[in-house]
Amino acid sequence: MRAAMSHKFSRDYELGTQEWQANPLISGRFYGNPSISTVVRAGEVVTSARAIDEPTMKKLWTYNTQFPVEASTSYGSTSKKRRQEHPEDWAGHSFRMLLQLLYIVSMLCLLRMSRFEKLENGVLRIRLDLPFRKTHQNGGIAPFYLYANPDKPWMCPVKAFAIMWQLAVANEGTPSGYIFRKKVGHVVHLQSTDSFMEYFRNNLLDIEIDPRPYGTHSFRRGGCQYLAMVLRWPFRNICSWGGWAENFDNPGTLFKYLLSWTDTPLLEREDYLNPNRTVGDVCPACNRSCHCS
Template sequence: MPPQCLIPDRALSILAETQSSVPTQEIEDDHEAEVESLVSGIDLDDRMEQSASTGTHYLREASSVFKKQKLDQTVMSDNLKKASANVVVDNTLNEYRRLWDQFKSFCAELGFVDDAQVMDKYAQDIPEGLPSWIAVWIMNKADDLDIHTGKPKDPSVPRVKYATAQKMRAAISHKFGRDFGFGEQPWSQNAATGTFSGNPSLSVVVSQYMISLQRRKVRAGEEVTSARAITHETMRQLWEFNIKYSTDRRRTTSRKRKAEHPEDWAGYRVRQMLQLLYIVSMLCLLRFDEALRIMWTDITMFVNDDGIHCVRLDLPFRKTAQYGGIAPFPLYPNQEQPWLCPVRAFAKWWQLCGEMNIERTGYIFRKRVGRDGVSIKPSDRMSNDNFVQCFRNNLVDILIDPRPYGTHSFRRGGCQYLAMVKRWPIRDICTWGGWAENFDNPSTIFKYLMSWVDTPLLERKDYFNPKRATADTCHQCGRTCTCA
């Protein structure tokens, strides 16, 4: 296997520079976003095209009826692979294959490998320098800097946009995550054997370079898309739809009804569980995987000294605090905005769990069973991909295009809600969210507060308009003016 030193010196220098300029927090966020993309495995553009041609709802898929029959283990395994292959639509798969072939050709051209075809067997023996190869490949196509000279490319040399660079990385993520079976396993070295395994697209080297590329693309004037924040108004619409949904307790749905009523993808009880998940994620500024791992033992319901019923969330760990020491999240009722009331949402889910004879132990957010049930096993938590699909379906329910949104939308939306609606100081938001305690990375909080993809709260023509619409009435002081 050719050594890593075949990477051009200037390209190695550029990669080295990213290591000192990218904070750890941003690497973790980038890793999380790439995992989310890999887990969802859904190309909504293709679904939109399919729905336009067939007249069907682009996020609803009718499940086939399972019939009891005896199957040979080999046949069952082959059928499972075929079914799993359909997670990503054909157009996207073809694009991923094309990009993978381009990557193999690039590696052979630069001398990283003698034969490009040997890379199709990297599930067994992965070279140490593979993450750097990926970064240099993307650099060659998307960066303004030449990989050989380190100087700006001539204006005549085409560069792809950051969105295309993301797709190039997604092709590698898919190849190692799904085809080679590494899934979300991070890139790591076995201390005993010295071999490397995992998904190289999720390595620190690739994350650092992608963040650096994104920054330089933005400075150059390119608009780089990030997940749109969920607003408190969107939360209100979701709550109103879910709380008024039929309480019909039927467990199964016929194929005919599924075709005629695509909005019936989940029942009342599952929707109340999701609503609680939305509220907790937004108010506590949690990553979606942190929220999904909350257990009943992490929750304490109590009455404070003023006689107010409250809920306290004590997380045992977070991505930025793996060994505990996390400040609790005391949550109070919100009578004025019931769509953001955590106490009411917890009480509702507590009641529904009792009706379903589900013990209040183990994970709070359980694996779905049927149309409107959840697993009785305490260890069966809702999976990441199922949550993503439910969230997107729920947005479609209220006629909102789900494509700009991701699971990071709650963390961003909660930050903006606390800053612009609750008018919390930035220091309080940082302290509450549990990040940047030393305030040595102001870009972390800024990227949550500001993004061109977010829905504007005010039209530009109305900034100094003395007769512009007033704000919602403050229930503390009664003011409706827009000044703080």
């Protein structure tokens, strides 16, 4: 809510992004952005949702892809009676793969698939075009380009999209329309943020992870941390990709996504300088697995 107010005062009322403060030359007058003030910032401290990390994405991918394929031709529709008797069957294989695609896109695009593009060299990629978002209400958003990642299928949007396409062809013939659909009849489909969170939390319970610390911002924060700590992107590239701080005058915008007490610790205290701690995954590009790579 404060971000929306800051944007309103900054863009529509042209008050900029300076902190709200008293005018030293005119008594009783102020200048700057009213929602960026010491009083407003001193309110209740916001607790960020815990970031989704790559190991959790891998567990979700493994569980969902190995879930038995349902006999039904619909996207994971399950009878009410069966859901009551077997709560673990809250969704079928097809719908779980739909969620998996949404997880990957939300994380890589920092929570912000519209079509396949085939390049001249035969490489497939997905281009995501958004009509608007919080900081761009009237459009003008640069597209997101997503490529295949065969070394990490749990982070590969092209593979997840291809699986969804194959399932759709098998069930409906040549698919058309929206990928993430609203509820149709008795078939379970995504229709709101609340319904997505219900399915996401059920999925976390499937892999024995407490869902309470997580929210929709988990993918935004997790994607930011993945780009910074796993792919080693420079901060400037992350800001440009996510559409944050166009003039880079507010480094706190990025920092709050990189670090929070709610996040799962990445390293035990005793291992920070331990020369014999377990090495990381081998990088497919440089073939290194040391922690300084």
